[in-house]
Amino acid sequence: MTLNDALDPLKLLLGDRLSLSSAMRAEHGANESYFPQMLPDAVAFPESTAEVAEIMRICAANGVPVTPWGAGTSLEGHALAAQGGISLDMGRMAAVLEVLADDMLVVVQPGITREALNAHLRDTGLFFPIDPGANATLGGMAATRASGTAAVRYGTMRDNVLAAEVVLADGRVIRTGSRARKSSAGYDLTGLFVGSEGTLGVMTELTLKLQGQPEAISAATCAFADLAAAVDTVISTIQMGIPIARIEFVDAATAAAFNAYAGASLPELPHLMVEFHGTEAGVREQAERFGEIVAELGGADFAWADRPEDRSRLWKMRHGAYPACLALRPGSMGVVTDICVPISRLAEAVEETRKDIAAQGMIGPILGHVGDGNFHAILLVDRNLPEELTRAKWIAARMAARAHRMGGTMTGEHGVGMGKRHLMRDEHGAGWEVMGAIKAALDPRGILNPGKIVPGAGEQP
Amino acid sequence: MTLNDALDPLKLLLGDRLSLSSAMRAEHGANESYFPQMLPDAVAFPESTAEVAEIMRICAANGVPVTPWGAGTSLEGHALAAQGGISLDMGRMAAVLEVLADDMLVVVQPGITREALNAHLRDTGLFFPIDPGANATLGGMAATRASGTAAVRYGTMRDNVLAAEVVLADGRVIRTGSRARKSSAGYDLTGLFVGSEGTLGVMTELTLKLQGQPEAISAATCAFADLAAAVDTVISTIQMGIPIARIEFVDAATAAAFNAYAGASLPELPHLMVEFHGTEAGVREQAERFGEIVAELGGADFAWADRPEDRSRLWKMRHGAYPACLALRPGSMGVVTDICVPISRLAEAVEETRKDIAAQGMIGPILGHVGDGNFHAILLVDRNLPEELTRAKWIAARMAARAHRMGGTMTGEHGVGMGKRHLMRDEHGAGWEVMGAIKAALDPRGILNPGKIVPGAGEQP
Numbered sequence: 001m002t003l004n005d006a007l008d009p010l011k012l013l014l015g016d017r018l019s020l021s022s023a024m025r026a027e028h029g030a031n032e033s034y035f036p037q038m039l040p041d042a043v044a045f046p047e048s049t050a051e052v053a054e055i056m057r058i059c060a061a062n063g064v065p066v067t068p069w070g071a072g073t074s075l076e077g078h079a080l081a082a083q084g085g086i087s088l089d090m091g092r093m094a095a096v097l098e099v100l101a102d103d104m105l106v107v108v109q110p111g112i113t114r115e116a117l118n119a120h121l122r123d124t125g126l127f128f129p130i131d132p133g134a135n136a137t138l139g140g141m142a143a144t145r146a147s148g149t150a151a152v153r154y155g156t157m158r159d160n161v162l163a164a165e166v167v168l169a170d171g172r173v174i175r176t177g178s179r180a181r182k183s184s185a186g187y188d189l190t191g192l193f194v195g196s197e198g199t200l201g202v203m204t205e206l207t208l209k210l211q212g213q214p215e216a217i218s219a220a221t222c223a224f225a226d227l228a229a230a231v232d233t234v235i236s237t238i239q240m241g242i243p244i245a246r247i248e249f250v251d252a253a254t255a256a257a258f259n260a261y262a263g264a265s266l267p268e269l270p271h272l273m274v275e276f277h278g279t280e281a282g283v284r285e286q287a288e289r290f291g292e293i294v295a296e297l298g299g300a301d302f303a304w305a306d307r308p309e310d311r312s313r314l315w316k317m318r319h320g321a322y323p324a325c326l327a328l329r330p331g332s333m334g335v336v337t338d339i340c341v342p343i344s345r346l347a348e349a350v351e352e353t354r355k356d357i358a359a360q361g362m363i364g365p366i367l368g369h370v371g372d373g374n375f376h377a378i379l380l381v382d383r384n385l386p387e388e389l390t391r392a393k394w395i396a397a398r399m400a401a402r403a404h405r406m407g408g409t410m411t412g413e414h415g416v417g418m419g420k421r422h423l424m425r426d427e428h429g430a431g432w433e434v435m436g437a438i439k440a441a442l443d444p445r446g447i448l449n450p451g452k453i454v455p456g457a458g459e460q461p
Numbered sequence: 462m463t464l465n466d467a468l469d470p471l472k473l474l475l476g477d478r479l480s481l482s483s484a485m486r487a488e489h490g491a492n493e494s495y496f497p498q499m500l501p502d503a504v505a506f507p508e509s510t511a512e513v514a515e516i517m518r519i520c521a522a523n524g525v526p527v528t529p530w531g532a533g534t535s536l537e538g539h540a541l542a543a544q545g546g547i548s549l550d551m552g553r554m555a556a557v558l559e560v561l562a563d564d565m566l567v568v569v570q571p572g573i574t575r576e577a578l579n580a581h582l583r584d585t586g587l588f589f590p591i592d593p594g595a596n597a598t599l600g601g602m603a604a605t606r607a608s609g610t611a612a613v614r615y616g617t618m619r620d621n622v623l624a625a626e627v628v629l630a631d632g633r634v635i636r637t638g639s640r641a642r643k644s645s646a647g648y649d650l651t652g653l654f655v656g657s658e659g660t661l662g663v664m665t666e667l668t669l670k671l672q673g674q675p676e677a678i679s680a681a682t683c684a685f686a687d688l689a690a691a692v693d694t695v696i697s698t699i700q701m702g703i704p705i706a707r708i709e710f711v712d713a714a715t716a717a718a719f720n721a722y723a724g725a726s727l728p729e730l731p732h733l734m735v736e737f738h739g740t741e742a743g744v745r746e747q748a749e750r751f752g753e754i755v756a757e758l759g760g761a762d763f764a765w766a767d768r769p770e771d772r773s774r775l776w777k778m779r780h781g782a783y784p785a786c787l788a789l790r791p792g793s794m795g796v797v798t799d800i801c802v803p804i805s806r807l808a809e810a811v812e813e814t815r816k817d818i819a820a821q822g823m824i825g826p827i828l829g830h831v832g833d834g835n836f837h838a839i840l841l842v843d844r845n846l847p848e849e850l851t852r853a854k855w856i857a858a859r860m861a862a863r864a865h866r867m868g869g870t871m872t873g874e875h876g877v878g879m880g881k882r883h884l885m886r887d888e889h890g891a892g893w894e895v896m897g898a899i900k901a902a903l904d905p906r907g908i909l910n911p912g913k914i915v916p917g918a919g920e921q922p
Contacts (some may be wrong), residue, residue, distance in 0.1 A: 086614040102805035104700070121867040145645040156643050158652070159620065174892040180801035181833045182617050183870035185888050186877055186914050187896045190618070193650035195645055198823040239565070243704075250705055285742055340641035344563035372642045409644035416647055427646050431635040433649045434903065441902035442895065453647050 003041050003085065006062040010044065010086070013054055017045040017092070028079075028087035032134070034335050034381070034389060035077040035418055040067065042089035047092045049165060049173060049204040057171035059447055063197065068198040070140025070286045071113060073132075076417025078144060078197050082451035088202060090139050096120045097205065102438040104210045105162065107180060109138025110203050126210040128155035133319050139203050144415035145195030145421055148364040149318065150237075152371030153277065154211060156413065161194050165205035169443035179207060192438070198449040199413055200442050214277035218287050219246075219311045222294055223265055223301040225267040226353070227251065230270045231347035235278045236293045238343060242286050244371060246275035248318060251354070253365040254325060262317040272370075273318055275311070296317045325365045325378040332363075332380040335392035337419070339403035340412025342433060348401055348455065349374055356398055360391045370375035374412030400426070417454050424453070464502050464546065471505060471547070471725040474515055478506040478553070489530055489540075489548035492497065495796050495842070495850060496538040496879055501528065502549035508553045510626060510634060510665040517663065517812040518632035520547060520908055528910045529659040531601030532574060534593075536797045537878025539605060539658050543912035549663060551600050557581045558666065565671045566623065566640060571600025571664050588696050592782050595872065596609045601665050606656030606878035613699075613832030614706040614738065615672060617874065622655050624827035630904035640668060647668035653899070658876055661903050675738035680707075684730040684762040685757055686699060688712065688815070691731045692808035695831045699756045699804060703747050707736035710781060712815070715827035717788060719801040722785035723778040728762055732778055733831075735774070774831070786826045786839040793824075793841040796853035799865035799882075801835040801873025810863055811836055817859055821852045835873030861887070877914050885914070 007443045010018050019025075029039040041064075046052045060068050065085030072079055080143040081087050086280045094111035101124055108117060115135045117128050131148035140146075142164070147156035154160065163177030166189075176189035191224060193201055224230040234247055250258070252270050258264040272294075276286040294302070305311045315325075326334050341349045350366060357364035357377065368375025379395060381388035400410035400423050410423050432455060439446070471479050480486075481503045483550050490500040502525075506807055507513045520527050526546030542548050555572035555617055561577075569578060576596045578589050591602060591830065592609035601607075603625070606619035615621065624638030637650035650893050654662055685691040695708055711719070719725040733755075737747040752763070766772045778785075787795050802810045811827060816824035829836025840856060842849035861871035861884050885893045893916060898917040900907070 100803070100805070102696070103699070103803040105803070145643075145649070147643060153644065155620075157645070158649065159616075168895070172891050172894075174890060174895060176892055177890075178870045178888075179803040179868035180835075180864070180870045180873060182606075182608060182612065182619070182801055182835065182873050184872045184874050184876040185870050185881070185886060186656070186893070187661075187899060188606070188619065188649075188652045188656055189889075189892055189895060191649045192899075195647070195649055200648075211698070214702070235563070239563070239673070241675070279746060281746055282743055285740060285778035290644075340643055342561070342564040342566070342640040343642075344561070374641075374643065403641070409639045409641045409646050411645045412641060412643050413645050414643040420646070424647060427639075428637075428650075429635060430633050431637055431650055432647070433633075434629070434635060434650060437902040438648060438653075438899055441898040 002062045003064055006058050006064045009058045010055065013051065015043055015050060019043045028089065029081070030072065031077050031080055032073055033077065034077045034333055035080060036083055038080040040081035041084045043087045043089055045089050045092050052167045052202055053171045053173055055086065055088065055102050056167050056169060059169050060445060063445055063447060065447050068139065068143065068202050070111065070137030071135065073136045074140060074144055074417060075414045078415055078417035078452060080418065082418060093204065093216050093255060100125045101126065103179060104212070105207055106210055107205060107207050108138055110206060111137050113137050114141065114420055118195040120211065125213050125268065127213055128208055129211050130157055130160055131319065133322055138206055142194050142203055142206055143197050145413070147266065147369065147372070147413040148316070149246045149248055151369060153243060153335065157194055158191060160209045161190055161206055162209055163207035164193055164203050166193050166201035166203050168201050169309055169445065169448050177207065183317060191433050197417065197452050199439060199453050200448065216280045216283040217275060217277055217311065218283045219305045221266065221271050221273050221314065223271050224299050224301045225269065227270050227350055228347050229297045229375035230272055230301065231350060231370065232297060233272060233293055233297050235343055235346065237290055238371060239287065242289055244274060244286065244290070245277040246273065247357035247371040248273040249370040249375065250321070250367040253363065254321060254367045257324040257328050258317050258454065261327045262320060264317060273314060285355055285458065312406055321367055322378065326380065329363050329380040333383040335379040335381055335389065336376060337373060337396035337398060337411050338368065338376040338407060338414045339373060339399045339410055341403050341406045341408035343373045343405040346370060346373050349406055353377055353399055356395050360395060362391065364395070372412060373408065399404045406427060418451065419455060463523045464525055464532045466791060467519050467525045468503065468571060471516065471521045474512065475505055478505045489550065490886050491533065492541055494536045494538065495532055496541060499518050499543055502545045504548045504550055506550050506553050510628065513628045513635050513663050513665050514632045516547070516549065516594060517628050521631050524906055524908060526908050526911050529600065529604065529663050531572065531598030532596065534595035535595045535601060535605055535878060536875045537880035539876055539878035539913060541879065543879060545657060545854055551598065554665065560585060563589065564640060565673070566668055567668060567671055568668050569599055571667060572598050572766040574598050575602065578709040580831070582671065586674050588674055589669055590672050591618055591621055592780065594783055599667055601857065603655050603664055603667055604658050606765055608830065608833070608874040610707045610776070612830060613708055618655055619652060621670045622651055622667055623670055624668035625651050625917035627654050627662035627664050629662045630909050631908065636832055638668065641758065658878065658913050660900060660914050661909065665839055677741045677744040678736060678738055678772065679744045679774055680736040682727065682732050682734050682764045682775065683760045684728045684732050685760050686730065688731050688811055689808050690758045690760065692831065693732055694733060694754055694758050694760060694812060696804055696807065698751055699832060701750065703750055705735060705747065705751070706738040708832040709734040710830040710831040711782070712826055714789070714824065715782060715828045718785040718789050718826060719778050722788045724780060725778060734775060780799065782828055783839065787841065790824050790841040794844040796840040796842055796850065796857060798857040798860055799829065799873050799875045800860045800868045800869060800871055801833060802864055802869035804834045806867040807831060807834050810867055813863060814825060814838055814860055817856050821856060823852065825856070833873060834869065879912065881912065
């Protein structure tokens, strides 16, 4: 790597939008989870696809790593420049380029956040439904194949990115997909770049599917005496085909965290948080049917949030679960991990995980998007006690192994990043080699977000 | 290519399940559309993944092409052994391996047809919704990323294949995806193999999402004075968020074909054929709202099919559109082509296509899955008049160019095969090179279905 050879042309291209300052490098070397600081050598702030392409050409010529950066909210260290080089901050490419209301599509630059996008769409009657906890950028969400609370109804980023503009490792610019809602015209490149965590290309434009604002919305929380009853409620709801828009699980510890942090007054028991979208009559019918299932399984303390401001408070609380849980142990650091299992194994998976956490004497709230079979543990560790981190990682590794044993996946939505790459062979077997072959074909010098997803030198048989 | 070196070990492996007979080769050298006969050198009938893997190892060692074969119903010559070699008939791998009712999944071998699968599922309360016109195999449907009449509600094969077992070009066997409903664990290999038309690997097992049989179903046909009113009805229905399960367009010529071939008595006008799935109340509400849109746009002649046998007759007629249209000109051959455009451009795209067909003095019914913006033209040509084929191809090429101009795709569900490979650069630009790079990485000798999808020697800059 000849970083210095790259810096002059990069400076010429970007002027003061190339920063080598300690503060800027530190900001882009930090992460939301337990990974140590990893400083990039410089931070670049491109303002156009052409600039991204030129940055890639310069870095390719000099073998300099490029790691795209969105909002820095990913949880497995995805955006860390593990091998130094350039942190490519997409924050200045955050425009809404076109709202195609008739086609229910929007074209955006990758640096826009999900909240900014929905604020922009407010008067159109349309919204973008994918909502990971953090106010992430759309580019970051596409890169990690994010989902969130509404995936049970509207799908994940895989289902909602229809087309993309991508800058390849060598600076070529390609467009994948189209504005048509489906296609059989060759390999699904859009689907390949979504979830590739910046290792195959830099997304510089996204065409996203939008949803119509539902005529009617109804939301509620509901308490259960135990985890099994809550999970059984989820399973019955899905199997009955109730088109629920959100069905979230939080355990007793999370409920306690909401009470302490967000001023809620929930019984300190496992809860479901649900939302129904549809016509007035449709929502009423869904809510009634769900209520019958809950009653049958012993749920109680239904609290309805029909007014927009109450719903908004409810989901703001839910999206703030991470800081709320961290506050259960002031000063602690979160090891956040997620797995996704077939729904038939969900209760068992959550219960076994809860037992592991208890056996380690750890505070570790469990919550998740259980309509998808996806749940999280937020393991609170003292950052000054390395053995606590070791124990948290042991719990996380057991969760991943559990997911594999149950026919599931070691991450439903957080991604691989630096935290789970060592488990890729367990999940994919020889499929991991196929990923490595694709990476080598598209980025032969390995400059795009090196150290993530694919096998490194010596790891491939 | 040293075919002869491969035949001995293949015979040893498969015995009389390797056929070199003229009849068998002719059967696997035929196609449903206008392509000339292309004979494979031999037809293999594997019965297990291990046998497929061994076939691939033998063929890889000898540079012998392998072209997977399902039901032979694809429309762009996908399954033709364009460079000879082995036609890999998956018909003996047609088992349902596991029905996972609680998870609403089924695991099948690729040779099972969609009708056989749904017959198998009949007593489970579940069904598989993807229904291309033909009774294709699930493997073939996955390979072409098929969809059909219910994609507007349930998605395409892209959305409904959750996991796969794939034999690679060198005989390695990988498993992609899992039984979890979503994952962020690395590149979406399942999505890459779906739609790759047998050029990247041979799918030997598929895990498919199932749907619950709706409590209530209602279906209808409805006539319109002109195409624009029918298409505007579709657009309004989608934009109002009515969760319609099927919304199919057939033009006046297709209606006439149904009358003549299927004994229907439809007014010879453009029609929509619709179906609603849901609860009793939900279906009633959907039908009412749809009825209001139709009334506003001047639709008439509503014919409801509420009894299962009437619905079955309706959709059987729709799925039989291809032979019905062929019968409009006895002895003719069909050049079937499909494009998919943003729904806002649908009326314009259909109308321009209709004018092209009329200007050529050709019989060419137009019909399609208009809820997705996807429609087909069935261009009837005399197989003894090459200039008719030339004119049909001209119309098809204009349709593809039209789709591109309107921001759509040259094929919504039929795929690329041999018929549209020459248009891949128009659609994908440098993205076509990326597809070529992936192909070269996974199948360096180019033995898997050569001549399809990716650039051939000399075509890449």
